[in-house]
Amino acid sequence: MSVVLDREERAMLDGQRGRAVQEAMSIIVQMADAIGADELVKVEQAHIDACALMAPSNFDFVSRIVEQGGRVAVPTTLNMVSLDLEHWQELRVPAAFAEEATQIANAYLQLGCIPTWTCAPYQGYLTPRFGQQIAWGESNAVVYANAVLGARTNRYADYMDVCAAVAGRVPNTGLHLHENRRGQILLRLPAVREEAWSSPASWAALGHLIGERLGSRIPVIEGLPIHASTDQLKALGAAAASAGAVAMFHAVGITPEAPDLSTAFHGGPPPETFDVSTDDLRQAWEEMSQAQVGEPVDSIVLGCPHFSYDEFRELAEAIQATSGTVHENVELLVLTSSASFALAQRGGLIDPIRRFGAKIAFDTCLFHSPIVPEEAHVLMTNSGKAAYYAPGELGVRVAFASLDQCVHSAVCGRVQMGGAPWGTS
Amino acid sequence: MGDVVKGHPLVGGVATGEALVSQKPISFWGGVDPQTGEIIDQRHDRCGTSIAGRICFFPAEKGSSTASAVLLELARTHKAPAAIVVVETPPILMLGAMIAQRLYNVSIPVLRVAEHDYGVFTHGQSLRISSDGAIRWEAEKGRDPLPGSPRSDRVT
Numbered sequence: 001m002s003v004v005l006d007r008e009e010r011a012m013l014d015g016q017r018g019r020a021v022q023e024a025m026s027i028i029v030q031m032a033d034a035i036g037a038d039e040l041v042k043v044e045q046a047h048i049d050a051c052a053l054m055a056p057s058n059f060d061f062v063s064r065i066v067e068q069g070g071r072v073a074v075p076t077t078l079n080m081v082s083l084d085l086e087h088w089q090e091l092r093v094p095a096a097f098a099e100e101a102t103q104i105a106n107a108y109l110q111l112g113c114i115p116t117w118t119c120a121p122y123q124g125y126l127t128p129r130f131g132q133q134i135a136w137g138e139s140n141a142v143v144y145a146n147a148v149l150g151a152r153t154n155r156y157a158d159y160m161d162v163c164a165a166v167a168g169r170v171p172n173t174g175l176h177l178h179e180n181r182r183g184q185i186l187l188r189l190p191a192v193r194e195e196a197w198s199s200p201a202s203w204a205a206l207g208h209l210i211g212e213r214l215g216s217r218i219p220v221i222e223g224l225p226i227h228a229s230t231d232q233l234k235a236l237g238a239a240a241a242s243a244g245a246v247a248m249f250h251a252v253g254i255t256p257e258a259p260d261l262s263t264a265f266h267g268g269p270p271p272e273t274f275d276v277s278t279d280d281l282r283q284a285w286e287e288m289s290q291a292q293v294g295e296p297v298d299s300i301v302l303g304c305p306h307f308s309y310d311e312f313r314e315l316a317e318a319i320q321a322t323s324g325t326v327h328e329n330v331e332l333l334v335l336t337s338s339a340s341f342a343l344a345q346r347g348g349l350i351d352p353i354r355r356f357g358a359k360i361a362f363d364t365c366l367f368h369s370p371i372v373p374e375e376a377h378v379l380m381t382n383s384g385k386a387a388y389y390a391p392g393e394l395g396v397r398v399a400f401a402s403l404d405q406c407v408h409s410a411v412c413g414r415v416q417m418g419g420a421p422w423g424t425s
Numbered sequence: 426m427g428d429v430v431k432g433h434p435l436v437g438g439v440a441t442g443e444a445l446v447s448q449k450p451i452s453f454w455g456g457v458d459p460q461t462g463e464i465i466d467q468r469h470d471r472c473g474t475s476i477a478g479r480i481c482f483f484p485a486e487k488g489s490s491t492a493s494a495v496l497l498e499l500a501r502t503h504k505a506p507a508a509i510v511v512v513e514t515p516p517i518l519m520l521g522a523m524i525a526q527r528l529y530n531v532s533i534p535v536l537r538v539a540e541h542d543y544g545v546f547t548h549g550q551s552l553r554i555s556s557d558g559a560i561r562w563e564a565e566k567g568r569d570p571l572p573g574s575p576r577s578d579r580v581t
Contacts, residue, residue, distance in 0.1 A: 035514055057529075391467045392467055
């Protein structure tokens with residue numbers, strides 16, 4: 001063992017704080033040694049993604065921690081679970097599946113976690129503060145926490161998030177350390193009209209490009225409109241973390257560790273520069289679709305990551321601007337958290353969306369719960385993350401488009417895509 | 426170039442198996458079927474191939490933090506890779522391997538090799554990994570005819 005532990009950490013590892021803490025600590029120490037960490041760092045908050053996967057091994061793991069008397073040591077939110085815990089019957093989820101998923105969900109609650117059940121915890125309860133050391137799972141949430149909030153977390157694996165929550169420690173490496181948060185490549189965007197960035201889908205396409213081209217490097221993006229909404233930044237991060245291993249980005253003038261270029265690069269020059277062309281952006285946008293304009297659409301999914309209040313408002317406005325309701329051959333599904341839903345309901349946004357014919361699911365994910373009809377061939381979405389994973393996970397062809405285009409397509413039952421919003425270079 | 430490549434063991438163990446060699450990073454969740462072990466990411470260069478029982482070469486991990494849970498589920502059903510070899514340290518897959526050992530007593534060694542060493546392995550070779558991280562070619566089968574030369578198989 002090369003990692004240096006303090007007295008309390010040694011007590012945890014020696015079993016003086018209970019078996020669950022001992023097991024969690026032994027895994028954290030093994031990881032610290034494997035990746036060459038000199039010490040551990042205390043975390044003040046955790047977000048557990050491990051609750052999401054419906055698999056017997058998940059239940060085996062969490063049951064073991066529960067049986068060992070495990071309790072979370074820090075405030076801990078929960079990612080989505082493989083079931084809408086309230087509406088699963090309406091969503092045609094088989095009872096046996098629901099029972100198993102509920103067992104897994106309950107086991108995580110027994111650890112003392114907060115039942116947020118959302119992949120967008122940063123838009124709900126317990127938002128971390130700037131500079132706070134946290135341990136988060138869920139790739140899109142990790143990017144958001146680091147980039148937009150300036151909190152500090154690595155991309156924690158499922159089950160490492162549980163260990164971190166139980167022990168309240170992680171190896172002090174990677175993005176927990178200031179020096180590793182420096183930008184690694186400058187991305188200069190082409191000058192385009194600002195409306196091209198009005199749709200979160202444009203930000204998702206940029207995120208896709210960043211993930212595909214940069215892997216895990218930290219980009220410093222120059223040229224985005226500075227009045228970026230949280231939903232636009234969410235779309236960018238989620239797509240980047242799906243196509244690549246991006247755990248953080250800086251957007252000059254927007255994100256807190258990048259008030260200017262020099263600060264984003266910690267005072268040094270950019271080690272590398274990538275001049276993005278409008279062709280690069282258009283190609284990234286087009287790469288996310290396999291379906292063609294005019295094809296019948298079976299399923300339209302919004303809310304990956306989970307819909308916010310503001311996204312409900314935009315959807316309600318798009319519905320108001322169109323005449324008609326969801327086509328009989330189409331299922332329009334909106335995924336959200338119970339917290340955002342409650343706000344949207346108070347805001348009077350849910351009724352018009354339901355009258356339009358949309359279904360709304362809480363707590364869950366289109367990839368972890370059997371809520372997209374198995375016979376679906378063409379799935380339309382404004383999410384870069386959903387577009388990335390749907391062909392492999394659901395065996396569908398994807399039509400990637402803006403929210404407005406998704407709403408139009410829902411009414412006419414066919415893919416209506418206007419193409420990428422950037423002009424030619 | 427000798428008959429052995431020295432890898433750095435990130436999660437220890439020994440393994441033998443046929444090499445699955447990829448040039449693209451992978452997300453086990455969304456990229457691998459947790460029931461069968463087949464690669465399902467249609468953008469991946471080894472899409473359609475099973476990782477079960479193979480010594481899998483991926484330059485890096487990417488994507489979902491649920492990859493560890495997929496690896497654990499594959500370990501439970503004996504469909505996990507025999508070993509994982511990377512260029513960039515993959516903490517998510519390493520964690521999956523660490524839990525697999527504790528929960529199911531299934532050993533999935535994870536090794537890091539230098540980038541120039543990664544290129545000497547070709548898809549389909551029979552390999553043996555020992556506990557010190559050494560990777561050897563098994564006799565008879567599959568040794569690259571020109572040691573150290575650029576890869577002879579082209580990724581499709």
